[in-house]
Amino acid sequence: MTAQAAETGDLVAVIGLEVHVQLETATKIFCGCSTEQAAEPNTHTCPVCLGLPGALPVLNEGAVEAAVKVGKAIDAEIPEETTFHRKNYYYPDLPKNFQITQYDAPICQDGTLEFAVAGDRRQVTIRRAHLEEDPGSIRHVREGTEDIETRTCSIERADYTLVDYNRAGTPLMEIVTEPDFRDPSEVRAFLEKLEEVLEYLGIFDPTRDGSLRIDANLSMVPAEEVADDGSIDDAVLEDANRTEVKNISSHKGAEKALAFEKSRQKKLIESGRAVEQETRHFNETHGNTVSMRSKEEEKDYRYFREADLPALQVSDWKETIPIPELPDARRERFREEYGLSEEAASKLTSTKQVADFFEDVAGEYDPDLAATWVADNLLGELNYRDMEITAIADRLDEVMRLVELVATDEITAKNARETVLRSMLDDGADPDTIVDQEGLGKTDEDEVAAAVTEAIEENPDAVEDYYDGEGGAINFLVGQVMQKTGGSADPGDVNQLLRAELDD
Numbered sequence: 440m441t442a443q444a445a446e447t448g449d450l451v452a453v454i455g456l457e458v459h460v461q462l463e464t465a466t467k468i469f470c471g472c473s474t475e476q477a478a479e480p481n482t483h484t485c486p487v488c489l490g491l492p493g494a495l496p497v498l499n500e501g502a503v504e505a506a507v508k509v510g511k512a513i514d515a516e517i518p519e520e521t522t523f524h525r526k527n528y529y530y531p532d533l534p535k536n537f538q539i540t541q542y543d544a545p546i547c548q549d550g551t552l553e554f555a556v557a558g559d560r561r562q563v564t565i566r567r568a569h570l571e572e573d574p575g576s577i578r579h580v581r582e583g584t585e586d587i588e589t590r591t592c593s594i595e596r597a598d599y600t601l602v603d604y605n606r607a608g609t610p611l612m613e614i615v616t617e618p619d620f621r622d623p624s625e626v627r628a629f630l631e632k633l634e635e636v637l638e639y640l641g642i643f644d645p646t647r648d649g650s651l652r653i654d655a656n657l658s659m660v661p662a663e664e665v666a667d668d669g670s671i672d673d674a675v676l677e678d679a680n681r682t683e684v685k686n687i688s689s690h691k692g693a694e695k696a697l698a699f700e701k702s703r704q705k706k707l708i709e710s711g712r713a714v715e716q717e718t719r720h721f722n723e724t725h726g727n728t729v730s731m732r733s734k735e736e737e738k739d740y741r742y743f744r745e746a747d748l749p750a751l752q753v754s755d756w757k758e759t760i761p762i763p764e765l766p767d768a769r770r771e772r773f774r775e776e777y778g779l780s781e782e783a784a785s786k787l788t789s790t791k792q793v794a795d796f797f798e799d800v801a802g803e804y805d806p807d808l809a810a811t812w813v814a815d816n817l818l819g820e821l822n823y824r825d826m827e828i829t830a831i832a833d834r835l836d837e838v839m840r841l842v843e844l845v846a847t848d849e850i851t852a853k854n855a856r857e858t859v860l861r862s863m864l865d866d867g868a869d870p871d872t873i874v875d876q877e878g879l880g881k882t883d884e885d886e887v888a889a890a891v892t893e894a895i896e897e898n899p900d901a902v903e904d905y906y907d908g909e910g911g912a913i914n915f916l917v918g919q920v921m922q923k924t925g926g927s928a929d930p931g932d933v934n935q936l937l938r939a940e941l942d943d
């Protein structure tokens with residue numbers, strides 16, 4: 440918080456998140472069904488995930504391992520023993536009428552995550568992170584003859600509803616933050632960082648539909664309640680009426696939903712009305728939130744111990760399960776080891792795949808060249824096309840070859856980026872083919888030297904001007920040499936060669 444004197448009547452936004460992350464395991468959390476997403480509806484089901492009477496859950500060790508990795512990455516406390524509870528509620532996507540989740544002994548407690556927003560480093564406390572099962576997925580549909588995708592609609596307009604239990608039982612980790620955020624933009628930056636860390640851990644697939652789902656809680660608190668260190672008394676937080684916005688599935692969506700909610704609540708309070716404590720739904724298309732229901736209270740869920748799952752001893756898992764180098768550590772190492780700027784190091788560690796590729800290139804060629812090629816050229820061109828590096832994961836050896844062509848001076852850097860790389864991304868061709876087709880191979884040194892001599896002999900006036908100190912003359916001569924070599928010589932080299940010969 441900036442230490443601005445609070446005026447009476449000023450309001451501050453207070454935001455806390457519940458982030459649901461699908462953990463990448465081959466099978467579900469309590470049964471052996473596949474978690475694969477692109478399957479026919481209701482084909483990856485069994486008596487356990489359908490909640491048939493008498494079926495018993497068996498905990499997936501892989502899900503626990505993934506949770507422990509998250510715990511280590513956010514520096515959380517992992518207790519001696521963790522237990523599972525039943526959270527009881529009725530909804531068609533939940534065939535058992537309860538969700539197996541964790542309650543008073545979650546697998547992770549009291550963690551932190553550091554992130555940067557507008558150049559400032561910020562830290563958020565993670566209150567808890569627990570394991571639970573994902574419910575099935577529901578789709579409301581209108582009658583019609585067209586493809587079902589185009590008939591999916593809101594519940595109000597639907598003629599019927601379909602339930603797919605393939606998702607039921609997919610392992611989830613719910614990560615709950617303290618209400619430490621003060622602005623929607625911080626939330627976006629935090630989510631970006633969280634996703635980066637999860638991806639580095641190799642337990643999360645950001646490209647998977649619905650792999651990250653956010654519930655965002657927001658309340659408005661009088662500015663005079665904020666202490667100098669930015670903290671707010673627990674009692675004040677407890678008393679403030681908050682809304683919980685559900686159905687957010689992207690970083691941008693979270694920022695948008697919260698910005699809407701912030702101004703909605705502010706207007707209510709300023710006009711003397713009260714904010715209802717309620718659950719609201721984010722409408723991505725309209726960018727607004729609408730009331731769904733009054734907020735459930737904990738007692739509504741009738742939590743009790745899941746008797747079919749024994750308590751799990753996890754204290755020593757923390758020691759035995761390794762985690763890879765995380766983005767912050769890798770960024771610092773890149774700065775030291777390769778002498779990169781903060782900005783370049785940040786870009787190059789933004790995803791594990793980018794960082795790995797940079798290290799591959801830097802292992803073969805000069806690190807500065809590798810940084811320019813990966814951070815500026817490759818990421819720049821991908822970004823321009825709204826593409827991620829994952830889209831060309833199987834073509835990175837071609838990009839490596841392109842860097843080789845530049846490093847070994849076979850083509851100019853300008854041609855490599857502006858012609859070869861762009862055409863690789865746009866037309867899918869490989870670098871050698873493009874170089875051949877476009878005739879981009881650099882002219883060899885003898886040919887350039889001959890063109891330099893020729894240009895000097897053929898243009899005595901320009902040579903005269905050069906000796907008279909006229910600045911434009913050298914550029915004219917460079918142009919002549921470039922023409923003779925069909926544009927494939929390096930203009931900087933030509934300039935030097937000309938000067939050397941003229942000054943001799």
Ligand SMILES: Nc1ncnc2c1ncn2[C@@H]1O[C@H](COP(=O)(O)OP(=O)(O)OP(=O)(O)O)[C@@H](O)[C@H]1O
Nearest residue numbers: 453454455456457616617618656657658676679681
């Ligand atoms: N005054 C407040 N303003 C905004 N957010 C708050 C405030 N007080 C608490 N929060 C946030 O609300 C969230 C509470 O999540 P938690 O899962 O513990 O409870 P819940 O939302 O009541 O339960 P459920 O899991 O059933 O949705 C946390 O992210 C916390 O930071």
Ligand SMILES: [Mg+2]
Nearest residue numbers: 457654656683
């Ligand atoms: Mg909640």
Ligand SMILES: [Mg+2]
Nearest residue numbers: 457613615654
């Ligand atoms: Mg919750």
